[in-house]
Amino acid sequence: MTVQTNSADRRTELTLRGVIIGVVITVVFTAANVFFGLKAGLTFATSIPAAVISMALLRGFKNSTIQENNVVQTIASAAGTLSSIIFVLPGMIMIGWWTGFPFWLSFAVCALGGVLGVMYSIPLRRALVTTSDLPYPEGVACAEVLKVGAGEIGSDPAEGRAGLLAVIWGAVVSAVFAIVVATQVFAADVASYFRLGNRGATSGFDFNLSFALFAIGHLVGLSVGIAMLVGAIIGWGWGVPYYSLLTHDVTTAAADLAQATWSHKVRFVGAGAIGVSAIWTLAKLVKPVISGLASAMAAARVRKAGKADTLPRTEQDIPIGLVGLVTLACFVPIAWLLGYFGSISGLGDHVAALAIGGVAYVVLMGFFVSTVCGYMAGLIGSSNSPLSGVGILVVIGAALLLVAGIKPHVSPDAGKALVAFALFITSVVFTVAAIANNNLQDLKTGQLVDATPWKQQVALVIGVIAGAAVIPPVLDLLNGAYGFVGVAGAGPHALPAPQAGLISALAQGVITGNIDWSLIRVGGMIGIAIIVLDEILARTTRHMRLPPLAVGLGIYLPTTSTLMVVVGSVVGWYFDRRADRTAKPETTRQLGVLLASGLIVGESVIGVAIAFIVGISGKPTPLGLVGPGFADAAIVIGGLAFAAVVFGMYRWVWRMAQTSEA
Numbered sequence: 001m002t003v004q005t006n007s008a009d010r011r012t013e014l015t016l017r018g019v020i021i022g023v024v025i026t027v028v029f030t031a032a033n034v035f036f037g038l039k040a041g042l043t044f045a046t047s048i049p050a051a052v053i054s055m056a057l058l059r060g061f062k063n064s065t066i067q068e069n070n071v072v073q074t075i076a077s078a079a080g081t082l083s084s085i086i087f088v089l090p091g092m093i094m095i096g097w098w099t100g101f102p103f104w105l106s107f108a109v110c111a112l113g114g115v116l117g118v119m120y121s122i123p124l125r126r127a128l129v130t131t132s133d134l135p136y137p138e139g140v141a142c143a144e145v146l147k148v149g150a151g152e153i154g155s156d157p158a159e160g161r162a163g164l165l166a167v168i169w170g171a172v173v174s175a176v177f178a179i180v181v182a183t184q185v186f187a188a189d190v191a192s193y194f195r196l197g198n199r200g201a202t203s204g205f206d207f208n209l210s211f212a213l214f215a216i217g218h219l220v221g222l223s224v225g226i227a228m229l230v231g232a233i234i235g236w237g238w239g240v241p242y243y244s245l246l247t248h249d250v251t252t253a254a255a256d257l258a259q260a261t262w263s264h265k266v267r268f269v270g271a272g273a274i275g276v277s278a279i280w281t282l283a284k285l286v287k288p289v290i291s292g293l294a295s296a297m298a299a300a301r302v303r304k305a306g307k308a309d310t311l312p313r314t315e316q317d318i319p320i321g322l323v324g325l326v327t328l329a330c331f332v333p334i335a336w337l338l339g340y341f342g343s344i345s346g347l348g349d350h351v352a353a354l355a356i357g358g359v360a361y362v363v364l365m366g367f368f369v370s371t372v373c374g375y376m377a378g379l380i381g382s383s384n385s386p387l388s389g390v391g392i393l394v395v396i397g398a399a400l401l402l403v404a405g406i407k408p409h410v411s412p413d414a415g416k417a418l419v420a421f422a423l424f425i426t427s428v429v430f431t432v433a434a435i436a437n438n439n440l441q442d443l444k445t446g447q448l449v450d451a452t453p454w455k456q457q458v459a460l461v462i463g464v465i466a467g468a469a470v471i472p473p474v475l476d477l478l479n480g481a482y483g484f485v486g487v488a489g490a491g492p493h494a495l496p497a498p499q500a501g502l503i504s505a506l507a508q509g510v511i512t513g514n515i516d517w518s519l520i521r522v523g524g525m526i527g528i529a530i531i532v533l534d535e536i537l538a539r540t541t542r543h544m545r546l547p548p549l550a551v552g553l554g555i556y557l558p559t560t561s562t563l564m565v566v567v568g569s570v571v572g573w574y575f576d577r578r579a580d581r582t583a584k585p586e587t588t589r590q591l592g593v594l595l596a597s598g599l600i601v602g603e604s605v606i607g608v609a610i611a612f613i614v615g616i617s618g619k620p621t622p623l624g625l626v627g628p629g630f631a632d633a634a635i636v637i638g639g640l641a642f643a644a645v646v647f648g649m650y651r652w653v654w655r656m657a658q659t660s661e662a
């Protein structure tokens with residue numbers, strides 16, 4: 001490692017203009033992400049689009065640097081993560097506890113949980129980023145985009161131009177494809193649902209024609225892709241047919257029965273598998289986390305001895321002592337918030353127990369989910385990390401503790417108040433998880449572009465505060481304009497908010513005692529079996545692994561989110577294998593990574609634009625050019641076009657690599 005120099009100290013990194021640009025992008029992207037997430041049940045990563053916008057805006061400044069652009073995307077990335085609170089907070093409306101989103105209460109939940117997530121991720125950086133071999137697909141992709149924009153790819157100018165072309169044309173092609181999909185001339189996915197026999201068993205598949213998901217598959221690699229495929233086979237090859245067969249329902253349409261079975265049965269199996277895998281992952285990370293904390297303590301001693309200049313720039317986190325003080329400072333208002341909410345909920349006689357026990361739950365569960373979410377983000381990317389699965393585990397834990405500690409001492413009519421409190425404390429922990437899910441991805445980008453960690457960590461806190469200020473008014477606006485499905489008085493265009501509905505139903509199920517624990521137990525047993533198989537593979541093979549969390553994801557996530565990732569991982573593996581037989585394998589593989597990065601950029605930027613158009617127009621398909629009668633043709637045309645574009649783009653990148661070698 002090199003020692004920090006004075007010239008490095010003076011380089012442009014954390015600047016006022018960068019902060020302003022980052023905050024503006026955060027405000028815009030957060031609003032779009034909240035609407036998109038409530039409507040489709042998915043949020044999109046904003047780091048790469050923010051990096052592209054930042055490079056375009058800062059290009060005119062002579063002293064702008066790759067590190068300054070990195071700070072902008074770090075601030076703006078909070079939009080893609082803090083907005084995930086929509087997977088929990090609307091549940092307060094759905095259970096009839098709130099009629100709107102009180103600004104200061106909602107802001108405090110997002111801000112305090114978000115800052116706590118930043119603080120928790122700082123000691124985890126050394127364990128999960130610096131000394132880890134996790135792929136961090138979106139972090140790597142964002143770094144590659146920043147390097148291309150700064151002209152730092154390749155020492156050969158021809159290689160640099162080839163890399164820039166790969167990103168630009170990848171972005172253009174995926175953006176154009178996404179626009180055509182929005183017109184409905186190309187189908188958004190290729191799906192089929194069918195019955196197995198005549199006794200009610202159903203199954204199906206759904207290939208989302210998404211270049212972003214395909215590119216993430218290329219970046220995560222074959223092992224993760226195969227593991228997700230195994231999970232999808234368990235979920236849709238066994239789970240959906242088995243549990244749908246038990247219903248003996250032969251009248252409901254196959255697609256509706258399959259989706260209902262997956263949503264109400266198989267997802268809980270997946271949550272159980274994720275829970276067991278998460279505990280196993282945390283156990284394996286105990287040693288590196290302790291090592292990371294020891295390293296942070298050593299850095300603090302060096303700093304205290306007045307030798308901070310001897311620390312490499314890439315090892316300069318926010319001092320661990322300050323991290324501890326900020327963490328403790330967050331616990332005080334969180335305790336007040338929990339006590340206040342308990343008091344206004346009619347649970348005033350138990351305010352002390354709710355506040356103290358709640359803070360203890362936030363402390364312990366917050367660190368647990370930070371570690372697990374950071375690992376999952378490193379494994380498959382922030383966009384595909386199943387935050388709602390973590391939310392399921394958190395709300396079940398909170399509800400169980402309330403049932404054991406509070407429910408026996410309150411009147412029977414306090415059930416709704418207990419459900420509301422379970423959702424409220426889950427919102428705090430969930431915000432911690434969401435931010436940690438993203439922060440380590442950003443810190444990986446920073447590591448790859450030689451950024452200063454503490455400046456990124458300050459930028460993350462700024463992004464959290466900006467995002468927390470935007471979310472409550474946007475939620476209130478959407479609640480007033482559309483409402484949520486299942487809520488009395490909601491209009492015909494009510495937003496589904498599927499995760500919030502599921503998590504609030506779980507809280508009610510645990511507290512009223514009618515949850516089906518057998519599903520979670522089955523998932524736990526599957527998780528244990530996969531862990532054992534993965535350990536056997538680790539000891540008997542050189543490269544093949546079956547990451548248990550990735551298998552759990554494959555069970556829990558819909559096939560629309562997993563199957564295209566599997567396809568991308570296989571294509572990426574084949575491309576890299578062929579690259580190994582060239583004269584410059586590293587250059588060829590890097591062009592493949594840059595192409596994948598561009599594919600993510602284009603679709604993400606268009607996703608933001610289309611979300612705004614949908615919000616402004618109030619129409620679900622404002623760009624639609626054809627009617628439902630074109631659906632079958634759109635599937636054929638879209639599927640063939642997708643395959644042709646994949647083949648053409650990889651062939652073009654391959655030829656560029658050969659030309660560069662020549």
